[in-house]
Amino acid sequence: MSQKKKRPSVFREAWDNMNNDIDxxxxxxxxxxxxxxxxxxxxxxxxxxxxxxxxxxxxTG
Incomplete structure (x- = not known):
């Protein structure tokens, strides 16, 4: 069986993308x-x- 690659966290990726945009x-x-x-x-x-x-x-008053 092939081992699954550990994928980085989606939140970490989003944080890095946001930091790159802010930079x-x-x-x-x-x-x-x-x-x-x-x-x-x-x-x-x-x-x-x-x-x-x-x-x-x-x-809803």
Whole structure:
């Protein structure tokens, strides 16, 4: 039987792709890019969650 190749995590691949995209967009000298992206993601999730909750409450009234 052939051994299966261990495939890298999908999340790790997505994280690496996101970092490569951010590296192309943001200036090279900026320190803490990963921290900035993480905080931006958290802020986005919170804002979308709050807006979604408010819309749901308004819709179900």
């Amino acid at each position: 192309r967009v943001m200036p090279g000298g900026r320190q803490g890019k990963k921290k900035f992206v993480l905080w931006l993601f958290i802020l986005e999730v919170v804002v979308v969650g709050l807006v979604g909750t408010l819309l749901y409450r308004w819709w």
